[in-house]
Amino acid sequence: MAQKPVKETTGERVLRVATELFAEKGYEATGVEELSKSTGLGRGALYYHIKNKQQLLLNIALRLLENANREARRILASGGTAEERLHRMAEHLLTDLSTNRSAWITSMRDWQALDEPYRTHVGHLRNEYEQYWQALFDEGAEAGLFHPVHPMQRRAIVGMFTTSYRWIEPSGSLSPKQISELYVSLFLDGLRKRPSEQA
Amino acid sequence: MAQKPVKETTGERVLRVATELFAEKGYEATGVEELSKSTGLGRGALYYHIKNKQQLLLNIALRLLENANREARRILASGGTAEERLHRMAEHLLTDLSTNRSAWITSMRDWQALDEPYRTHVGHLRNEYEQYWQALFDEGAEAGLFHPVHPMQRRAIVGMFTTSYRWIEPSGSLSPKQISELYVSLFLDGLRKRPSEQA
């Protein structure tokens, strides 16, 4: 495989520009006219490539979540202890959050703008993603490594990661891997000093 | 003080209904006409009580954050160890999240719809709130109780709490206090079993 075609199709370009616009101003606040101007396409040309505005939002969310679930399954099935895979899971999420920040912002913040049944479908994909984390925690607990994780704690942990779209910046001083390690050590080892660690 | 007036003013009612509407459908997606119908007020009457739509959003966020900061200062200055106050801080946040869920949803999700300088102002109030948590962590670290907390970890912890508006329900089986304890034990003690705890 020498090199995939460098040029993105017009449809892909529209989706990319829409992702950035939605992330910046919000889905509802972004007009089709603005998308038209930002892509350099007229209204008619725009609608030649997309079905409607809502499909753009749906595609952004679907692409993001389906990819996340695919990768989560891959990591879950990969070798190593539950803790090792947990680190991988965390690093991958932070990396994805950093590289696809706009799509994460839009998916997390504006998914309620979706009509049924898309909205429910997206919700299911999110639940599915959370279950992969839960599976890892359960594995760790069964192996005697972790304390059992309450579902509400699992939601908090995953939420802690995903809500990072608020401040993550690809140009930040810490790499996604470093940040993920900061997070994992937080909920794995905790902040409290052991008696043996006291100064 | 026998009893505060039971009846809310029309202005307060408008703000309350707007909070619920914004939370349910999103700020941009909620029309003034819908707010008019839900309050039972005509358009003219509505604008007699409010300046414009955006001021509603601003007031929702200001009321929430100013109250949160006031309470945080109070707890920070109250007695006890850093850990004790941390538990109080967490419980208070979860309780507030549970009782004022609609306002939290709107403030967290739609604050970007605010024009400058309001947007920046709200951002500052949020930073202020985070600093009260940071102060508690710093106190605990200085007392030799906690490991030093990286700012990114502090954001993650506070984010873990605030992002709970997504699934918190006042009628849930766990009380805000119970949930807050679940969270605090998570980042204070961690999930990992100590060697002495191994089965």
Added chain:
DNA sequence: TACCCAGTGTACCGATCGGTAGGTCCACGA
């Protein structure tokens, strides 16, 4: 040359947007 059709721009659609003008109603005080 004649045709075709993917891709595009322009002009326009009805609906709805946030907001306002101007009048009505009524409780209250002089």
Added chain:
DNA sequence: TCGTGGACCTACCGATCGGTACACTGGGTA
């Protein structure tokens, strides 16, 4: 009894919304 002002409603504003109709262009093909 009249005037005043708070609270309210109806009718309307220009702007913008998402979406469509339709004509046109240009490169490839028969």
